[in-house]
Amino acid sequence: MASTARTLLAPLTLGVIAIALWQALVVALAIEPFLVPSPSGIAGAFADSFDRIVDAAGKTGLNALIGLVLGAVTGILVAIIANALRFLSQMLAPVVAALAVIPIVALAPVFYAMFGAAANTGRQLVAAIAVFVPMYLNTMHGLRQVEPVHRDLMRSYAATAEQTNRMVLIPGAVPYVLTGLKIGSSLAVISALIAEYFGGPANGLGIAITSAAAGSNYTAAWAYVLGAVLLGALFYGVTAGIEALSQRRRGGS
Template identity: 50%
Template sequence: MTTATAERLRIIAPIVVGLVFLGVWQLLVGVVGVSDYLLPSPAAIAEEFVAFAPAIADATLVTGTNALIGLVVGTILAVVLAALASRWQAVDGMSAPIVAALAVVPIVALAPVLNSMFGADSQFGRQAIAALASFVPVFVNTLRGLRQTRPVHRDLMRSYAASSSQAFRIVTLPTAAPFLLTGIRIASSLAVISALVAEYFGGPRGGLGSFISTSAATSAYARAWAYVAAAIALGLLFFLATAALERLVLRRISPGGAR
């Protein structure tokens, strides 16, 4: 099998599986007679999606903006703290219990607290939750990557009289980059999920989570699923964007890659 054929199969196979899944779904609802409140048909969901496309687009933009801000802020804080922890043992010892605590913080408990703290008109609580969700995987992966540099490479840089910043840029950062990018890719999906969940618990209206909750509460189940479909598409967009970023960066820093 050629590389081109394998690449085409990687694209075509998920599409075929998705179409088969939708066909079985439509069959279950139309032939077996599954109730709409249990599982609306794909056709009904698509109809609601088209009818409420402007509202869905606006809600997706709100949730996507919150998730993106949280992802960027969480990534920056995680990288800075990981760099400090890899350099100083004291910082590593102090940060370990904090990161462990953040890893187990329940979003459903924290979201209403932050939304109440910052008011019903502020998106900051949702962005903060997305940042916290993004922080942990980026920190853990970045710290692991920063510790992958071999002592012999550090000694080689010292023998060349390289400064600490030069050694970090030439040796440490390229070694840690794959781990950092993996952390960002994982965090991208978590940022969307956490921002979406936070929208269920107060704060300003307008996000996908708010409309999913409202639609389900008013028995507009197909409409709620249309918003769910938009949330899935948003999560996939974040994941694919970070995966593309990972491939681009790794291609540039790999031996023989463009620089």
């Protein structure tokens, strides 16, 4: 418990110091809000627009969540199949490398053209592709970390490939899968957010930031940015909590 408190206290202390310095510099140098708004101004705009920010965060968060689930499930299943069929893993290597470097700015308009600008499908697929890569790579790495003696033991018991996967490979890969999920959670939010800049329904945080900035209401834009930060922190915190809970249970067993 004390270790967890220290882990949380350090970043919180740093954050408080950074915000205090930010506020002091803005006031001391009389920096205009259109350049850099003060933390107090952002907090005020956040409170004034709280309902709208929560609503927009819900829309963006739902797209990110759907993309996270879709990308995670697909990445895990493809990795399990590819691990069983080595020729398939070699075939997929350049595909995964290509997916890892495809810019979201190129994918989003294509998906909007395919599925229509009134649908959120494009945003969800962008998030799913972003999540797929770390999930696939981490799962593959975990599946290949099994000790050869464990494989030999399963062979000596005449275990089938399905039994080996279920009893040895997949349980051993769980920590790596959870690490991929933690990484993917942040990528899902970022991808869904950025995809909103290129079309689709005008109901998420990304379009809210764009609209506020276009109207020269930069303090409000920063308030929506704060909402995006909190949304990303929520996704990361939940997945990190799942990882910590899994480690505690594995340690207890």
